[in-house]
Amino acid sequence: MFSYRIEATTGSARAGSLTLPHGTVQTPAFMPVGTHGAVRGLHPAEVERAGAQIILGNTYHLHLRPGEDVVRTMGGLHRFSTWPRPMLTDSGGFQVFSLQGLRKVTEQGVEFVSHIDGGIRTITPESAMEIQVALGADIAMAFDHVVPGQATHEHAEEGMERTLRWLSRCRRRHEELVQPSVQTLWPIIQGGTHPDLRLRSLEGILERGPWTGIAIGGLSVGEPKPVMHRVLEEIVPAIPAAQPRYLMGVGFPEDLVEGIARGVDLFDCVAATRNGRHGSAWTMSGRVNVRNASNRTSEAPLDSDCDCETCGRFSLGYLRHLFVAQEILALRLVSIHNIRFLIRVTELARAAIVAGTFAEWSRDWLDRYHRAA
Amino acid sequence: MFSYRIEATTGSARAGSLTLPHGTVQTPAFMPVGTHGAVRGLHPAEVERAGAQIILGNTYHLHLRPGEDVVRTMGGLHRFSTWPRPMLTDSGGFQVFSLQGLRKVTEQGVEFVSHIDGGIRTITPESAMEIQVALGADIAMAFDHVVPGQATHEHAEEGMERTLRWLSRCRRRHEELVQPSVQTLWPIIQGGTHPDLRLRSLEGILERGPWTGIAIGGLSVGEPKPVMHRVLEEIVPAIPAAQPRYLMGVGFPEDLVEGIARGVDLFDCVAATRNGRHGSAWTMSGRVNVRNASNRTSEAPLDSDCDCETCGRFSLGYLRHLFVAQEILALRLVSIHNIRFLIRVTELARAAIVAGTFAEWSRDWLDRYHRAA
Numbered sequence: 001m002f003s004y005r006i007e008a009t010t011g012s013a014r015a016g017s018l019t020l021p022h023g024t025v026q027t028p029a030f031m032p033v034g035t036h037g038a039v040r041g042l043h044p045a046e047v048e049r050a051g052a053q054i055i056l057g058n059t060y061h062l063h064l065r066p067g068e069d070v071v072r073t074m075g076g077l078h079r080f081s082t083w084p085r086p087m088l089t090d091s092g093g094f095q096v097f098s099l100q101g102l103r104k105v106t107e108q109g110v111e112f113v114s115h116i117d118g119g120i121r122t123i124t125p126e127s128a129m130e131i132q133v134a135l136g137a138d139i140a141m142a143f144d145h146v147v148p149g150q151a152t153h154e155h156a157e158e159g160m161e162r163t164l165r166w167l168s169r170c171r172r173r174h175e176e177l178v179q180p181s182v183q184t185l186w187p188i189i190q191g192g193t194h195p196d197l198r199l200r201s202l203e204g205i206l207e208r209g210p211w212t213g214i215a216i217g218g219l220s221v222g223e224p225k226p227v228m229h230r231v232l233e234e235i236v237p238a239i240p241a242a243q244p245r246y247l248m249g250v251g252f253p254e255d256l257v258e259g260i261a262r263g264v265d266l267f268d269c270v271a272a273t274r275n276g277r278h279g280s281a282w283t284m285s286g287r288v289n290v291r292n293a294s295n296r297t298s299e300a301p302l303d304s305d306c307d308c309e310t311c312g313r314f315s316l317g318y319l320r321h322l323f324v325a326q327e328i329l330a331l332r333l334v335s336i337h338n339i340r341f342l343i344r345v346t347e348l349a350r351a352a353i354v355a356g357t358f359a360e361w362s363r364d365w366l367d368r369y370h371r372a373a
Numbered sequence: 374m375f376s377y378r379i380e381a382t383t384g385s386a387r388a389g390s391l392t393l394p395h396g397t398v399q400t401p402a403f404m405p406v407g408t409h410g411a412v413r414g415l416h417p418a419e420v421e422r423a424g425a426q427i428i429l430g431n432t433y434h435l436h437l438r439p440g441e442d443v444v445r446t447m448g449g450l451h452r453f454s455t456w457p458r459p460m461l462t463d464s465g466g467f468q469v470f471s472l473q474g475l476r477k478v479t480e481q482g483v484e485f486v487s488h489i490d491g492g493i494r495t496i497t498p499e500s501a502m503e504i505q506v507a508l509g510a511d512i513a514m515a516f517d518h519v520v521p522g523q524a525t526h527e528h529a530e531e532g533m534e535r536t537l538r539w540l541s542r543c544r545r546r547h548e549e550l551v552q553p554s555v556q557t558l559w560p561i562i563q564g565g566t567h568p569d570l571r572l573r574s575l576e577g578i579l580e581r582g583p584w585t586g587i588a589i590g591g592l593s594v595g596e597p598k599p600v601m602h603r604v605l606e607e608i609v610p611a612i613p614a615a616q617p618r619y620l621m622g623v624g625f626p627e628d629l630v631e632g633i634a635r636g637v638d639l640f641d642c643v644a645a646t647r648n649g650r651h652g653s654a655w656t657m658s659g660r661v662n663v664r665n666a667s668n669r670t671s672e673a674p675l676d677s678d679c680d681c682e683t684c685g686r687f688s689l690g691y692l693r694h695l696f697v698a699q700e701i702l703a704l705r706l707v708s709i710h711n712i713r714f715l716i717r718v719t720e721l722a723r724a725a726i727v728a729g730t731f732a733e734w735s736r737d738w739l740d741r742y743h744r745a746a
Binding site: 036037038040041042061067070072073077079082091114203231296297299314315317318320321322324325327328329331332333 | 409410414415416427434438439441446447448453454457481494669670672686687688690691693694695697698700701702705706
């Protein structure tokens with residue numbers, strides 16, 4: 001049920017197939033984020049037509065609303081949301097550590113203030129598993145202690161070591177709750193920007209294995225991009241090749257290409273839909289602010305290189321009008337473009353890896369993208 | 374290009390075909406309202422799939438944003454919005470008379486304050502034609518002087534007589550601007566709730582003809598429903614049978630059935646999308662407030678009788694969750710249902726008229742609907 005097959009490699013970049021209970025994901029792949037069991041602003045059929053093979057659900061948000069008991073009663077997140085393809089849930093760790101309402105971290109778990117009703121809630125490694133099993137995604141994530149990108153060695157070490165201790169508790173509880181054929185659990189490498197801690201984290205994870213995939217957390221949390229690249233270069237080669245590697249919370253289009261070049265297989269990020277809702281679109285000719293007055297009578301598509309449903313049908317002038325008139329269709333149409341743009345980057349990268357031309361393709365792509373930016 | 378053929382009648386109710394430059398509309402028909410060149414919250418493909426044969430664009434809103442010059446430059450409202458089927462634009466009369474910002478009505482036209490920028494604008498019968506010709510819908514509406522539902526005989530007469538004088542100016546300007554094969558102009562019967570004024574209005578309209586269709590305006594503006602029915606019963610039989618009749622700004626589901634029974638062929642109303650955005654749905658089992666806590670774990674569709682895309686895919690429990698979590702997909706899904714609900718009423722009515730069973734069908738439908746309400 002959970003297998004990963006590598007089909008081609010170019011340098012560190014890999015093209016593979018990740019088989020999951022709800023289908024097979026061809027990697028590298030980008031996962032749109034469905035915070036509340038819906039990719040924001042989009043219909044599941046639109047997400048499918050944009051080429052998404054797997055989406056992510058947020059445990060923190062779904063725990064608060066509608067609550068995992070509702071989702072379980074409704075047959076799990078797949079049935080509830082009508083998303084038919086694979087799904088992954090995060091553990092809530094990133095959300096509770098990045099929210100203002102964080103109250104207290106103890107060895108037991110994290111106490112935080114709900115952003116919905118101000119009530120005090122607790123998530124522990126065990127409850128993070130209970131929630132995710134109730135949600136029923138193909139892949140559940142371990143509950144981790146996330147530290148900021150600028151964390152000192154001491155602070156990062158504390159978070160990393162706690163994440164390992166919590167991983168043992170996650171694994172135990174997850175095994176009690178669910179058959180291994182139904183849902184798998186992936187661990188998360190922590191350790192901030194400190195190579196020794198990252199390697200120690202991976203070592204601790206492998207001691208607690210086996211696993212069907214391994215995630216890299218705590219990146220894209222405030223550190224400069226070259227630092228993120230260096231961490232990837234140091235840690236990814238140490239991950240056993242047979243494991244799919246998921247870089248959490250990344251990224252922007254260039255982050256996908258840089259990550260794939262360094263051996264990453266899976267990505268997720270809210271930027272596609274968040275930027276879409278603000279009228280900001282990625283294109284190979286640079287970032288387009290749809291609202292710009294210069295687009296007023298543009299009959300061109302948002303991105304003439306794009307094969308998405310928005311670019312195939314609507315003019316930039318019309319999209320601008322919808323934004324200016326505050327028509328909510330606007331948010332949807334630009335979000336569709338942005339999601340398709342990221343998915344297409346992964347499709348093009350995969351084709352180049354399979355064709356053995358990834359080194360040239362990625363160099364040309366990055367050149368063109370940065371020149372336009 | 375503009376012809377109307379009656380295919381069947383039962384009592385006053387008619388089933389017909391209205392041929393327009395962008396296609397044929399089978400009547401009775403409901404027109405969803407696309408205020409800013411988009412039915413609020415919906416993709417034109419969704420509006421088509423809900424069965425809409427014709428939609429309405431608002432001249433007032435499109436004049437202010439993006440402006441008719443932009444729409445003309447972009448090839449007209451059909452091309453701009455990508456809506457491929459017939460379209461009708463109102464004249465802006467209803468909007469300027471119902472807005473708070475109304476400044477002054479003179480014989481020349483109406484001065485009002487833009488709700489966008491507070492600027493003072495004027496619409497005259499001539500400029501209403503210029504704007505609508507630039508928008509390029511299949512059907513343009515005459516610029517009318519609308520009075521409230523409680524207007525006195527004197528006030529209603531003033532508005533009705535002015536509407537007739539304005540109609541002559543509309544017709545003259547429209548003929549100067551556009552070929553009769555491209556866009557047609559429909560007059561509007563005014564006269565408030567006063568039968569003598571309504572008949573005088575129709576008489577004045579017919580004196581200024583010929584026309585390809587006739588609208589009834591100034592109803593559903595605050596008068597009780599039995600009064601609206603009485604006005605329809607008095608005025609519709611006097612309209613030549615060959616003219617398609619359009620009851621403006623109406624209605625709710627029961628208004629469609631009551632209107633069709635009294636010989637109306639076309640309707641428009643914003644309630645379907647406005648209620649949809651507030652989570653209020655029409656069903657044959659009564660009005661459903663999607664947000665109700667009792668829907669929390671309902672696996673049933675919003676309306677088990679409905680064939681819309683929303684009811685075919687999503688549970689009421691999921692729709693409720695989307696509303697509570699403020700996911701904008703919620704607004705779309707309930708709007709699709711409400712639009713489909715109204716269109717289906719017209720489809721069922723048409724089938725009953727053709728089958729000769731409209732009298733029983735409409736009685737049963739109204740009984741069932743009112744019992745559930």
